[in-house]
Amino acid sequence: MTKKEFLDDFAEDLKVVLQDVYTKNTIGEEVGVTVYKNRLPVVTEDEEDESQYFPYAIARLSDASTDEEKPWQQRVYVLLGVYDDDLKGGGYLHILTMMERITNRYLQEPLLNHKYRAEPKMSTDIQDEDTYPYYFGAVEMTFNIPKLERRDEFS
Template identity: 30%
Template sequence: MTSLDLQKSLKRKITEALVGMELTSQEGVLKKVQVFEQHLPRKVKSDSRKSEETNYPAVIVYLDEGENGQVKVLLIIATQDSNADNEGFRDTLSIAERLMQLLVKNPVIDDKYEIQDSPKWFYNDQDNYPYYFAWIETTFDIPQILREDLEAMI
């Protein structure tokens, strides 16, 4: 039971929580929210004239830092909206709200990982048009690693 196991479990839970949520992608079609671990996949150049598929909308389960027994996790939310009305923030915050509800209602993941503090969400207010970003920050308790040499000392 490691931080990477927590990351996998969160990816699965988030994917389940976002079932049925489709948002307009850069290609102009409705697309499911994709969930990635740590980073977006690298773009691969295509030889075809077909436009490349993007990774937006997306949630990235990012392991930020950890120590024995705790891991700080960021859920980075990224959407894209090319409409001139500059309303893309609504999609981003809708995903954030759904994930906040998931974490508050279910603070224990897979009966192993428990949220230590209340999750907080943040919105990136820099102008990154047509991209919109937010993130949720929380810390999870994970099973601690115990010293093996203590028993020999007793």
């Protein structure tokens, strides 16, 4: 297994987990969450700005470690962003819903694609600053990823 394969599988699974979460984009249309790997697309001269990518979920790999006869422990972050100009703070609730969907999915069914297993220890965070009408949150998880073992005991 490679980390790229894991990231691809994880991002595809996030699309399913968040498929029925709809919020407004910056022009007021109801849209679903778009899942990106690693970061948002780069803004080019022809495009306005990064606000066009809201709502989003970014699947990002962080550090990984392993030990003899143990799988890789791969830390992942899911960075969440929502635009909501509702004066009552609806964007905050959208972020909470997205975090809950993600954590519940992997707590209830920790196995991903019959290859990777989520650890039960997870954490979530919501941005402290008021960035109205933009809302941000994050989920941190660790997955066990199979690794190649030594071919023989004398290697």
